[in-house]
Amino acid sequence: xxxxxxxxxxxxxxxxxxxxxxxxxxxxxxxxxxxxxxxxxxxxxxxxxxxxxxxxxxxxxxxxxxxxxxxxxxxxxxxxxxxxxxxxxxxxxxxxxxxxxxxxxxxxxxxxxxxxxxxxxxxxxxxxxxxxxxxxxxxxxxxxxxxxxxxxxxxxxxxxxxxxxxxxxxxxxxxxxxxxxxxxxxxxxxxxxxxxxxxxxxxxxxxxxxxxxxxxxxxxxxxxxxxxxxxxxxxxxxxxxxxxxxxxxxxxxxxxxxxxxxxxxxxxxxxxxxxxxxxxxxxxxxxxxxxxxxxxxxxxxxxxxxxxxxxxxxxxxxxxxxxxxxxxxxxx
Ligand code: TYM
Numbered sequence: 001x002x003x004x005x006x007x008x009x010x011x012x013x014x015x016x017x018x019x020x021x022x023x024x025x026x027x028x029x030x031x032x033x034x035x036x037x038x039x040x041x042x043x044x045x046x047x048x049x050x051x052x053x054x055x056x057x058x059x060x061x062x063x064x065x066x067x068x069x070x071x072x073x074x075x076x077x078x079x080x081x082x083x084x085x086x087x088x089x090x091x092x093x094x095x096x097x098x099x100x101x102x103x104x105x106x107x108x109x110x111x112x113x114x115x116x117x118x119x120x121x122x123x124x125x126x127x128x129x130x131x132x133x134x135x136x137x138x139x140x141x142x143x144x145x146x147x148x149x150x151x152x153x154x155x156x157x158x159x160x161x162x163x164x165x166x167x168x169x170x171x172x173x174x175x176x177x178x179x180x181x182x183x184x185x186x187x188x189x190x191x192x193x194x195x196x197x198x199x200x201x202x203x204x205x206x207x208x209x210x211x212x213x214x215x216x217x218x219x220x221x222x223x224x225x226x227x228x229x230x231x232x233x234x235x236x237x238x239x240x241x242x243x244x245x246x247x248x249x250x251x252x253x254x255x256x257x258x259x260x261x262x263x264x265x266x267x268x269x270x271x272x273x274x275x276x277x278x279x280x281x282x283x284x285x286x287x288x289x290x291x292x293x294x295x296x297x298x299x300x301x302x303x304x305x306x307x308x309x310x311x312x313x314x315x316x317x318x319x320x321x322x323x324x325x326x327x328x329x330x331x332x
């Protein structure tokens with residue numbers, strides 16, 4: 001029995017990387033698997049958030065899931081904080097997670113920066129909460145972008161540590177599913193950095209809410225080099241920005257970099273960018289429009305989250321009771 005779990009932080013500026021690395025892949029999975037998709041607001045508050053923005057972004061991510069094609073009838077869609085069992089299991093798992101494992105997490109090091117002593121405990125414990133999200137539903141597969149690989153390895157280690165400590169085979173070891181031609185979309189301004197919600201420059205990313213003019217402008221301004229497109233992807237080596245645009249085109253066209261190089265070999269990037277713009281507008285435009293409509297109907301969006309939380313909560317409560325019994329925690 002396979003069960004899928006994944007999530008996105010409601011921290012604003014949902015972008016093409018979130019779409020191609022994660023959300024779009026979930027749409028296909030919902031046809032064949034039981035799927036649970038979360039808006040991880042408790043992860044978002046590991047860094048300061050304005051309360052009104054957090055509420056708006058939680059609804060926006062929900063709207064983006066639905067606009068991208070995730071069906072709230074087929075899947076469970078909910079926000080993490082509505083199911084308090086996530087926090088409870090995070091504490092339980094924190095008790096079996098050695099500090100040494102957390103000290104290896106590169107995302108913590110990046111986010112904490114130079115002033116590690118000032119970083120919050122929540123930011124440090126972030127990957128334990130992520131393990132709790134997945135293991136609370138005894139999920140078997142987790143579709144994410146490439147940057148979450150290390151966190152998922154940790155989730156597997158934590159599941160194994162719990163099973164060993166209590167001599168049970170309770171948690172499946174969750175497997176990452178890193179899918180598609182764009183598992184790591186890079187910034188449009190700098191091919192050495194990944195596209196990110198927190199980049200100060202809006203020109204670094206295509207937002208899922210961008211209109212056609214914004215998409216065209218950002219692609220036109222995207223950094224490339226003076227050489228034409230090569231005949232094969234081997235010719236993109238050492239050309240991070242060029243490789244990124246080819247990868248984005250391939251992912252949007254649902255093909256591979258081979259095909260894209262073959263199709264555009266010898267063309268200049270100015271010409272390729274026009275084609276990429278048209279494709280991006282055709283793929284992302286309707287999603288942005290639908291997100292706009294859904295955002296205007298907060299009652300509808302909130303109803304979906306409430307229903308999702310009821311369904312997720314029922315499963316979470318049952319599993320937490322089983323976990324409490326394994327550990328020896330008395331419960332009502
Ligand atoms: P978040 O909100 O940073 O990212 C959400 C998803 O988008 C993917 N992603 C990318 N993929 C390709 N290229 C990029 N530039 C890019 N940027 C982001 C991420 O890999 C992710 O799949 N820790 C998670 C949220 C989380 C979670 C979970 C995920 C919390 N609990 C349980 C899976 C299961 C995160 O940072 O997401």
